[in-house]
Amino acid sequence: MQELIRITVQNDQQLVSARDLYKGLELKIRFSLWVSKNFDDFEEGVDFMSVSTDTDMPNGGTKPIKDYALTIDMAKQLCLMSRTEKGKQYRKYLIEVERKWNDPQEIVKRGYAILQNENTQLKLENKNLTIQLEESNKKASYLDVILGTPDLLATTQIAADYGYSAMAFNKLLKSVGIQHKVNGQWILYKAYMGKGYVASKAFTFQDHRGRDRSRTTTYWTQAGRKLIYDVLKDNDILPLIERDDIA
Incomplete structure (x- = not known):
């Protein structure tokens, strides 16, 4: 597939x-005008960042100029909103890029790479992980292989285990009664609050007017990740690595 636009990866997300x-x-209009007319329906810090x-x-x-890093979902919608032949061409290309990114084998490869980079000691102690990933005809247990790392995890990382985008996965967690959105941030329902399932991290960014802003993002602990696993399993939703329909 010939490259139409450069794709970068940051925090396991394509941009x-x-x-x-x-x-x-x-497009014929100025870049700044295009931004002001089309970005209002998207959320800074979630769909794009300065x-x-x-x-x-x-x-x-x-000389430095302002740009925006867009998620693939936002880029596809902007292509659709352009109502042009180029928009159709680029949207089709981005759909194919996203399809390859969400291919189960690619997800497993990325998950393995993350584990290698973030926790060398875990690789040495968990020989079972290496054996299971090398033998394509055997399946690894999600709880045994994935839940070994003590780090906080973004929703994007957990969503990849199930073959979802972060946006779709957040909606899934809402549908099964784990979380809901308050003032732009996903918050656990009362039954799960205060039990160590999540932690919050604040990050700063510049909005499209050049103003310094801050936003709080929810990260999952390993206890929270197991909560997600248990609730989704009760709803017959399994991570890719435990699904029988994926070789």
Whole structure:
């Protein structure tokens, strides 16, 4: 598949440059006007974030300009909103990129890479993980293999275990009664609050007007990850690694 637009990965999430997408769609309006007209329906810090990039100057050298890192879901919607042939072409390309990203074998590979990079000691102690990943005809237990790391995990990482995007997985957790959204942040229902299932991290970013902003994001503890596993299993939803229909 020929590359139409560069895809970057940050925190196990695929992102595209808003300026690259704007250029590829061959839009006639100014970039800043396109942003102001189309970004209001999306949430900063969730669907996109402000970043800085360098542009070449006519007399040599570079200067920093504002850009935005977009999730694949937002980029697809912007393509649809453009109502152009280029928009159809880029949306089709991004759908294929997303399909390959969510391929079960790719998810397992990424999960294995994360475990390698984040916890070398775990690799040495858990020989069973290596054996199970190398032997394609054997299935590993999700609880045995995945729940070994003590780190806090973003929803995106857990969602990948089930073959979901973060947005779709958050909606799934809402549908099974684990969480709901309050002021832009996913919050546990009362029955699960105060039990060590989640922790919050604050991060700062610049909005599209250049103002410094902060947002609190929910991260899952391993106890919370097991809660998700138990509740979803009760609803006949299993992680990819435990599903019989995936070789």
